[in-house]
Amino acid sequence: MRSAREPAVLDDIDRRIVNALQGGFPLVPRPYAAVAERLGLAEDELLARLDTLTASGVLSRFGPMFDAERFGGAVSLAAMAVPVDRFDAVAAVLDAMPEIAHNYERRHPLNMWFVIATETRAGIGAAQRVIEAKTGLKVLLFPKIREYFVGMRVEA
Amino acid sequence: MTVTSLDALDRAIVAATQSGLPLTPTPYADVAAAVGCDEAEVITRLGRMLEAGVVRRIGAVPNHYRLGLSHNGMTVWDVDDAEVDRLGALIGALDFVTHCYRRPRALPDWPYNLFAMVHGRSRDEVEAKRAEIADLLGPAIRAADILYSTRILKKTGLRITG
Numbered sequence: 001m002r003s004a005r006e007p008a009v010l011d012d013i014d015r016r017i018v019n020a021l022q023g024g025f026p027l028v029p030r031p032y033a034a035v036a037e038r039l040g041l042a043e044d045e046l047l048a049r050l051d052t053l054t055a056s057g058v059l060s061r062f063g064p065m066f067d068a069e070r071f072g073g074a075v076s077l078a079a080m081a082v083p084v085d086r087f088d089a090v091a092a093v094l095d096a097m098p099e100i101a102h103n104y105e106r107r108h109p110l111n112m113w114f115v116i117a118t119e120t121r122a123g124i125g126a127a128q129r130v131i132e133a134k135t136g137l138k139v140l141l142f143p144k145i146r147e148y149f150v151g152m153r154v155e156a
Numbered sequence: 157m158t159v160t161s162l163d164a165l166d167r168a169i170v171a172a173t174q175s176g177l178p179l180t181p182t183p184y185a186d187v188a189a190a191v192g193c194d195e196a197e198v199i200t201r202l203g204r205m206l207e208a209g210v211v212r213r214i215g216a217v218p219n220h221y222r223l224g225l226s227h228n229g230m231t232v233w234d235v236d237d238a239e240v241d242r243l244g245a246l247i248g249a250l251d252f253v254t255h256c257y258r259r260p261r262a263l264p265d266w267p268y269n270l271f272a273m274v275h276g277r278s279r280d281e282v283e284a285k286r287a288e289i290a291d292l293l294g295p296a297i298r299a300a301d302i303l304y305s306t307r308i309l310k311k312t313g314l315r316i317t318g
Binding site: 006007008010017018021022023024025027028029030031032033043047050051053054056057058059060061062063064065066067070071077079081091094095100101102103104105106107108109110112113114140141142143144145146147148149150 | 173176177182183185195199202217224226244247257260266303308
C-alpha cells in the first residue's frame with residue numbers, strides 16, 4: 001500500500017463520506033444512491049470518491065465486517081517479550097503464519113503484541129505451541145473475557 | 157458466544173464480500189450474480205447475519221494512519237474483578253475509545269484486566285484521552301500503563317473460507 005502511514009489529504013466531502021459511512025449501509029437494491037441522496041451527492045460521485053478512498057488506502061475496505069467468533073472460529077490477543085537482537089527474526093516467524101492477523105511492536109517489556117485468529121478454538125493453543133516451539137519464547141494469551149465496545153467512530 | 161449456523165449460500169456470500177462490496181450502483185445484485193442466487197436473497201441473508209451479529213456492521217473501515225491518527229496507545233488498567241464490568245461499560249461508552257475489553261491477567265508479568273484502545277493525531281492527544289479514562293476510573297485504579305505502538309509488523313484482514 002502506498003505510503004500507508006502518511007496522512008491523506010481529504011476535502012470536506014471526503015470527510016463527510018468517511019464520517020457518515022462507518023456503519024448502517026442500507027440493505028436496499030441501490031444503496032449508494034440512497035446514501036448519496038442523504039449526503040447531497042450524486043450516486044456516481046459517491047462511487048467515484050469511495051473508489052479513490054479505498055484505492056488510496058484511506059479506507060482499508062468498504063463492506064461488511066464479520067465477527068469470526070460467530071463462525072465458530074476463535075480470536076485471541078497474545079504477547080511475547082522478545083530480545084531486541086532477535087526481534088526481526090521472531091517477527092518473520094509470525095509473518096509466515098496465516099493464523100496471525102495483526103502484529104505490533106509496542107514499547108513495553110512485552111514488546112510484541114499480535115492477534116491469533118483460527119477456525120476452531122483448539123487452533124489458538126496449537127498456534128501458541130507452534131510459536132513457542134519455533135522461537136523458544138513464552139507466548140502469553142489474552143483472549144477477551146468480555147467486550148465492552150468494539151467499533152470505529154473515527155472522526156476524519 | 158453463540159455460534160450462528162450458516163449454510164453454504166451464507167458462506168458463499170461471506171467469501172464474496174469479505175474483501176469489500178462492489179463499488180457499483182447495484183452491489184447486492186452483483187454479489188448475487190457471483191454466488192448464483194437473486195438480489196433479494198443476498199439482501200435478506202446479509203440482514204439476517206447483521207441481526208445475528210455475524211456481521212458487525214456494513215460500511216467504511218478507515219485506516220487510522222491515513223486519517224492522521226498516527227499515535228495509538230493500548231491503555232491497560234488493573235481494577236477489581238467485581239467492578240470491571242461496570243467500569244468497562246463506562247470506558248467503552250467514551251466516544252474516542254475504539255476497542256474495550258476485559259482480558260485475563262497473566263501474573264506476575266501482567267496485572268491488568270481492562271484494556272481500552274485510543275488513537276490520536278499526536279502523543280499529547282493520546283495522553284489527554286488516557287487522562288480522561290483515568291479520571292473516570294478514579295480510585296478504582298490499582299495499577300495502570302499505556303503501550304504505544306512503535307511499528308506495525310503485520311496487518312491482514314481476518315479470512316473466512318467460503
